[in-house]
Amino acid sequence: MYRNLRVVPQLIFGRGSVRQLADILAPQRQDDLSQVVFLVDRVHREKSFVRELPAAAHDLILFVNVDTEPKTVYVDELTRQVKDFSGRRSCAVVGIGGGSTMDLAKAVALMLTNPGSSSDYQGWDLVNHPGIYHVGIPTLAGTGAEVSRTTVLTGPTRKLGINSDYTPFDQIILDPDLLAGAPKDQRFFTAMDSFIHASEALLGTFINQFSRAFAEKSQSLCREVFLGDIDAAVADEMLMIASYFGGMSIAYSQVGVCHALCYGLSYVLGVRHGIGNCIVFNHLEEYYPEDVRTFRTMLEKHHIELPRGLTVGLGEPQMQEMIRVALSLEPLWQNALGPDWKAQMTPERARGLYLRM
Ligand SMILES: NC(=O)c1ccc[n+]([C@@H]2O[C@H](COP(=O)([O-])OP(=O)(O)OC[C@H]3O[C@@H](n4cnc5c(N)ncnc54)[C@H](O)[C@@H]3O)[C@@H](O)[C@H]2O)c1
Numbered sequence: 001m002y003r004n005l006r007v008v009p010q011l012i013f014g015r016g017s018v019r020q021l022a023d024i025l026a027p028q029r030q031d032d033l034s035q036v037v038f039l040v041d042r043v044h045r046e047k048s049f050v051r052e053l054p055a056a057a058h059d060l061i062l063f064v065n066v067d068t069e070p071k072t073v074y075v076d077e078l079t080r081q082v083k084d085f086s087g088r089r090s091c092a093v094v095g096i097g098g099g100s101t102m103d104l105a106k107a108v109a110l111m112l113t114n115p116g117s118s119s120d121y122q123g124w125d126l127v128n129h130p131g132i133y134h135v136g137i138p139t140l141a142g143t144g145a146e147v148s149r150t151t152v153l154t155g156p157t158r159k160l161g162i163n164s165d166y167t168p169f170d171q172i173i174l175d176p177d178l179l180a181g182a183p184k185d186q187r188f189f190t191a192m193d194s195f196i197h198a199s200e201a202l203l204g205t206f207i208n209q210f211s212r213a214f215a216e217k218s219q220s221l222c223r224e225v226f227l228g229d230i231d232a233a234v235a236d237e238m239l240m241i242a243s244y245f246g247g248m249s250i251a252y253s254q255v256g257v258c259h260a261l262c263y264g265l266s267y268v269l270g271v272r273h274g275i276g277n278c279i280v281f282n283h284l285e286e287y288y289p290e291d292v293r294t295f296r297t298m299l300e301k302h303h304i305e306l307p308r309g310l311t312v313g314l315g316e317p318q319m320q321e322m323i324r325v326a327l328s329l330e331p332l333w334q335n336a337l338g339p340d341w342k343a344q345m346t347p348e349r350a351r352g353l354y355l356r357m
């Protein structure tokens with residue numbers, strides 16, 4: 001069986017394209033009381049593009065806190081705030097920020113039309129009703145969250161996405177101007193997410209020509225940006241496309257060793273996705289030799305220091321939990337190592353890798 005891939009149906013790419021948001025929202029507003037919900041990373045609160053958002057009198061702007069990555073309790077709280085605001089059904093949800101904010105927007109759009117808690121829908125194809133029309137506007141490039149059919153959430157018992165055909169955005173606006181001002185390290189870590197997506201796709205057993213085409217281009221864009229001498233403004237355009245292509249690549253294949261181990265690290269130690277992947281990838285020369293070498297050259301060229309000694313002094317129960325979470329991600333290991341992955345990636349092997357970090 002081949003995957004019947006749902007992709008984002010409408011996309012605008014270009015500098016200043018965020019100013020087209022009013023035109024995009026206009027057909028969604030049925031009357032003067034129609035309510036658009038803007039979920040904006042609070043880091044952007046004072047920025048001019050936020051002051052210029054096309055918010056009408058009945059719209060709601062919520063500045064979201066992504067100091068920690070999205071949790072199901074936070075999604076439920078935001079959903080309640082939206083419902084309590086006017087009692088009217090919203091006509092659109094717009095998410096503006098990095099991967100965390102885009103995931104919050106996707107999840108809130110779904111939870112406005114589906115009963116219960118967002119934790120009830122963590123898994124595959126558990127959502128019964130289409131969400132509210134939702135628009136994604138990334139302000140960091142690399143996660144591919146703008147194209148994916150998931151919203152990654154930490155729930156009461158696990159970190160797992162709401163994967164469904166209703167999850168992808170109805171519209172995305174890729175405006176490279178919005179990447180300006182991101183801290184240098186954060187920009188690098190998030191961009192490396194797309195480099196690693198491509199690496200895991202290309203060297204995985206699920207690889208196919210569709211996925212390969214996107215992955216190769218995504219990686220070559222990252223290489224040009226971080227190994228070449230590209231003007232910053234052009235680099236932002238390139239990174240935005242690298243992110244989209246990296247996302248398209250894994251959408252039709254799967255991630256691998258790095259993401260599986262990173263999920264364990266982030267579940268137990270709360271390490272964020274971008275930096276977590278970088279910490280793990282640095283130790284995976286055995287699995288992705290050439291790409292890990294390239295990655296290290298990029299680290300050096302940009303004077304990026306990775307934290308070390310994360311697992312020093314970690315208690316045995318925490319180590320076991322980390323290994324359990326990582327090894328539970330069966331499809332990732334199947335892609336990375338093939339059907340007999342369990343023989344290759346034993347709990348002891350995973351422990352050995354974690355101890356190096
Ligand atoms: N849905 C998916 O397919 C998918 C894929 C990969 C990762 N993710 C999720 O994405 C998240 C990681 O996203 P991310 O790496 O984009 O970072 P992020 O959204 O977690 O943001 C990281 C930090 O950068 C700040 N920030 C964002 N944009 C900025 C800007 N332009 N200028 C200054 N600061 C800015 C944020 O406030 C935050 O402090 C994780 O929660 C991860 O689980 C989702």
Ligand SMILES: [Fe+2]
Pocket residue numbers: 143193197259273277
């Ligand atoms: Fe990722």
